[in-house]
Amino acid sequence: MRPALRTAVAGMAVALMGAAFPPASAAERGVPQRIMSLNVCTDLLLLELTPRSRIASVTFLAPEAAQALFPGAAAGIPLNHGSAEDIVNVKPDLILDSGLSNPMIRRIARRMDAPVVEVKNADSFADIRDVVRQVGAAVGEVARAEALIARMDATLADLAAHPPPRRLRVVAWSGGSAVPGKGSLTDAIVTAAGAVNIAAQPGAAESTFGVEELLAAAPDALLYGGATLGRPSLLSDEGQHRAVRRLYAGRRIAYNDITHTCGVPQSADSARDLRRALAALPAREAAR
Structure with a gap:
């Protein structure tokens, strides 16, 4: 049989087999x-x-x-x-x-x-990659998982490639509550934003920050969970302390609790948003 004819016959056979055995549906593939x-x-x-x-x-x-x-x-x-x-x-x-x-x-x-x-819970961007891939594999959406990770990594890479001129010192504090320290997702977000989480520094108390400890630490800005579900939340009574309101007027930045709690690709967006919020602080407010 001539080569061209063999190729044509083979092509017809493949087509016939495809018609007889159509691609398996998602259910048939075990998805x-x-x-x-x-x-x-x-x-x-x-x-x-x-x-x-x-x-x-x-x-x-x-x-x-x-x-x-x-x-x-x-x-x-x-x-x-x-x-x-x-x-x-x-x-x-x-x-x-x-x-x-x-x-x-x-x-x-x-x-x-x-x-x-x-x-598992995610306490870092490496953890987020792991859980996104884990869920992506489980639900049969590996390509989609990799696309989300790639988008997250592109945001993180852009932040790393354009560091701020000065690393501002911040703490996630709403008043008398636990502050996220080293090894937390909030710390990873703050670091990616180009800031310094004072609750993660050597010797920092990672349990609570009272008003006195906060004023002594003198961070450049206070972060507080309050943008969850699109609604601002009230700071605690301690967070509304007169000295805190006076010294940090215009320097309290709300963040989305969800992206600081759940390991989702949008946690990188929170780092980008924090970078922008810190850059927008008035010069006199940022200088300490």
Whole structure:
């Protein structure tokens, strides 16, 4: 048989085989079709990575949490409260939960033949890469996971390539509450923004900052969680202390609690936003 004819025959055979054996659907390839999330952080990862048609349920916190990052993403998706009844009713073929998932939930999931993927908390951008890849692989969206990581890394690379002229000293403090120190996601965000988290410095008290400790540390700016769910929150009474209000008027910067709590790619955006907020501080306010 002439080479050209052999090539044509082979092509026809491949086409016929494709018609007889069409590409496997997502369900046939073992890709989960009814995914349930039992944690607000896994809610956000699931909403970012997976088509709505394959999301069976997210937690009751998801609509408001998602509103701060991608408005409307959770609209119309059934909600759960993490109960055994919810799992029985949803009949998921994959469950996403935190690394502290309830043993009872795992037992019920095993009885229903629903794998549970335990997603750890993220305390760094390396952790975020890990959890995004973990969830991406579990839900069958590896390419989408890599795209989100690439976008996050591009933001971080741009911040690193253009450092601020001066590294301002900051602390996440709302008044009398625990302050995130070394090894926290907030510390990673502050560092990526080009600032210094004074609660992560050697010898810093990583538990609480009272007014006296705060004034003695004299940071250039105060960060406080308050932009979660698109709504400002009230600072505590201590955070409204007269001396604090006087010395830090115009130098308190609200951040999105969600991106400082959950390991999502948008945590890099929070670092970029913090960089911009710090750069916008009046010169006389920044100088200490």
